[in-house]
Amino acid sequence: MWSKINFNDIALIPIWQKLQRGERLSLEDGLILYKTNDLISLGKMAQYVQRQKNGDAVYFVLNQKIEHTNVCVLSCKFCDFAKKKGEAGAYEMSTNDILSKITPEIKEVHITGGMPHDWQWERYLEIVSSIHQKFPDADVKAYTAIEIDFFHKKFKMSIEEVLRQLKEAGLKTMPGGGAEVFSERVRRLLFNQKVGEKVWLDVHKTAHRMGIPTNATMLYGHIETIEERLIHLIKLREAQDETSGFLTFIPLAFQPGETGIKPRNEYTSAIDDLKTIAISRLMLDNFPHIKAYWVMLTEEVAAVALNFGADDMDGTVGEEHIAHDAGALSPMKLAKENLIKIIKDAGKIPVERDVFYNPLKIHGENLIGKIPYLNSVPIYHYLNSEDFKILPVTPRRLGVLFKQGTVVAGLISLIDYFEQEENLELMKWCIAARDQVQSVVLFSKYEWKNLAGKTIGVIDDTSTSVKLLEVILKKKYGVTASLERMKPNNYQNYSAVILIGDEALKNLKQSISGFEFRYDLATEWFDWQKLPFVFAVFAVSKGLSQDLKNLIQHSIKESLTKGKNNLEVIGSNHGRTLGYTSKETKEYLEGFNYVLGEREREAIEVFRNIVGSK
């Protein structure tokens, strides 16, 4: 069990205790972590947090990096890439050159480059829109905060307007480059022409508010101090508290090259790289993902980093980075197979993702599915058996993975269970709301009876909650409305939207403008049927060996018993990312019943009869 880390450095023990209590680490804690020689204990602590957040999943994406030009008006000291116009080696790619680099299998196109003085705004827009139109399955992640600020000044448009036009052209997310290290001292010495932390953070926070998620980076291993690294992390953490718009953090090891800042061969050490990954995971408690960027770290260090807090390996990056002889395999395929092997060898589950970290393909089997919402934390928090792997996945997707046999146990949405019950065996746990749930909510512009004939937006994450909504509309209120699958954050086009899980909790705190009414569907059900509502049940595949079933049964029982006794502690970190205090999180979790008792079974049958599933 995790609590059995054998610390060689006893200075780490109070930090470990803080982590187990879900408390946030301070700058002083970070300094102790950097100072320690007890690398294995540091890695285990980071892995503990990594597993709480992402189970055993390690993400990668089939991506193509495009550096559209190396011509740049700036001359940052550490930059070995930029050239002046006309200088030997300077290049500028046309839109056709860029499109010719992309193949249909690519899911993310990552665009950054120099900043030439003579490109027109339309050229940048055209790059994004052409990719978006020609390769609709490839999400465009483009232009760092430095470039966005350059466009804002050069083309005399506000940051919002620059981002609005890019978003309209097809921009989905922004990369995290250009942050370097948030230190005025370092900025003056190394990149005094570049914008500092304020502008970088303002651009990212603006993007987040406009529904454009972004990444964040830190360039380390040059002249910065350890304290400056930690301050950088804390400032990112504070920004994330405000907007929740960062997807992943990428520590970038400085490459000395010909910059003259450090001798050519003085790379960061593997120990420093691993420490920085692990400490990033521990300090950035509100960042969903930490990336081990294998191109810079080397494959070997990145592989170890997957057990030091990193859950993302970036991607295939594009053929120009593939150093191997491709043989019969295409470079892309080779890179993909290689990443899958590295991730599997690290004991993790390779998950091909899109730019938003939605899983597209899972390369694993016999997995335990974990619904990644706050409400399932009591079941999974202390589940740490080394005998199975845990995959975080939305309820709807979990149903599909159960059907495919990729997932063999987990909390399955009730409607999906009805469909597959011949092949499943129920265990005695569930997620049931007593009389209110708070995280399955209809946000509406109208009262129930006035929703007749209106269109309600439903997200793709859930089948049970959508069915419950249909039943309440039709059978409780006698209202007919159309339900339509919507994209996240596209609420204003609808008369009402149903949100579940963390998304519902977040919006309960922030409220959605114009949606005056909020209906808790568990409360609606309870007032109507005087029964709890069961959203999901814990099931295992019937074909699973009895030994594994027993192990899962025993592990969940232990985890839940411990979890229920520590509600305030286990959900506090997760709750904080949604704007909830530890007390509010505890109260929220107390509203659930996790044991499938008589009343829950009765509620399941009543619901089954109403929806007519059998």
Ligand code: SF4
């Ligand atoms: S802005 Fe970017 S491309 Fe231009 S010199 Fe600086 S680091 Fe190099």
